[in-house]
Amino acid sequence: MSRFGMEINVETGEVTRVELPAVVDEAPAE
Amino acid sequence: MGASQIPAASTGGATSDNYVLISSVTPTAAASTVSFTSISGYRKLMFRWLDTTLATSGSVNITFNSDTGANYAYGKVAGTSTMSNSQTQKDTKIALNTGTGTSQLGATYIIDGINNSGPKTFQAFGSSSGDTNLLVNGVYYASAPITTATLNTTSTFSGVGTVALYGVAA
Numbered sequence: 001m002s003r004f005g006m007e008i009n010v011e012t013g014e015v016t017r018v019e020l021p022a023v024v025d026e027a028p029a030e
Numbered sequence: 031m032g033a034s035q036i037p038a039a040s041t042g043g044a045t046s047d048n049y050v051l052i053s054s055v056t057p058t059a060a061a062s063t064v065s066f067t068s069i070s071g072y073r074k075l076m077f078r079w080l081d082t083t084l085a086t087s088g089s090v091n092i093t094f095n096s097d098t099g100a101n102y103a104y105g106k107v108a109g110t111s112t113m114s115n116s117q118t119q120k121d122t123k124i125a126l127n128t129g130t131g132t133s134q135l136g137a138t139y140i141i142d143g144i145n146n147s148g149p150k151t152f153q154a155f156g157s158s159s160g161d162t163n164l165l166v167n168g169v170y171y172a173s174a175p176i177t178t179a180t181l182n183t184t185s186t187f188s189g190v191g192t193v194a195l196y197g198v199a200a
Contacts, residue, residue, distance in 0.1 A: 005063030005180075011055045013067070014157065028133055 049076050049196040057082060057181075059189030065096075065180040072197035073145050077179055080136040080190035089160060090122040090134055090187025094141075094150075094176045098122045104152075104168025108161040118168075123182065126164065127158060133159035134183075136192075139166075144176040145200050 003020040057064050057156070061138045069075070077092065084090075093102075100120035126137060133154070144150055148153025154166040170176075181193055 003062045003186075004060070005065055006058045006061045007065045008053050008055055008056070009066055009068045011068050011070075013053070015055065017058070017061075018063075018065075 031192050047198055049074070052195045052197045053067065054192055054194035057102060057187035057192060057193055060085070062184075062186050062188045063180050063182050064187070064193045065178060066195045069144070069177045069195075071136070071200055073143065073157070074198035075139075075141045075144050075176065075179060076196040077139040077141065077181070077194075078137070078196070079134065079181060079191060079193040082134045082136075082193065083188040083190055084132045084134065084183055084185040085188050086185045087132055087188045088183050089159075090126045090183045092126070092139060093180050093182060094170055095172065095174060095178050096180065097172060101171045102142045102168065103171065106164070108164045108166075109156070110162040113163060124152065124154070124166065124170075125167065126154075126158065126161075126166075128132065132185075132188075134200040135149075135159070137164065138173055141176065141179075147158050147173050150176060195199060 002025050005020050007016045007018050053066055075172045097102045102121045103119045104151050105117045107113055109127055135157040139154040141152045141154055145193055152168060
């Protein structure tokens, strides 16, 4: 499943969509 | 105490601790991260979110400068009916909740020394359906100034609530 994020450039106010790696970094149980 | 004894509000300046709003957004529905980039000219940050919810049960965390190395050390007291404490010396993120849930009611992270070439300290408090009560403090071990601050979730955002970044001028 494709994942994406939103990126806000605080200097310009521009909001862009960025594609993210599919892997979720869920930590293993300790 | 009479009204005349109330100190006048500070007008700000290089040595003030006045936080100003840098940016505020509602997370896009189905997005997994909200990232503020090109941060400069600040020495302190306050990263806040309020009334955000997740599409499915999940947790949220923060990273700086897209750094997912084991550079985050913190202690945490969290829980709902019972509080528990934990220490994490080398995490790849600053975890918010130990439990999971869809409601991330709100949290405030204050990060100091973001423009320094040394460790940055942070303190946080918040509440979610995973942890009704949450207190965190720790250190981000990095030499580079913080120019990017990211709120990540293992789920996706539902497109509601507010994520905001405030700063104190350098």
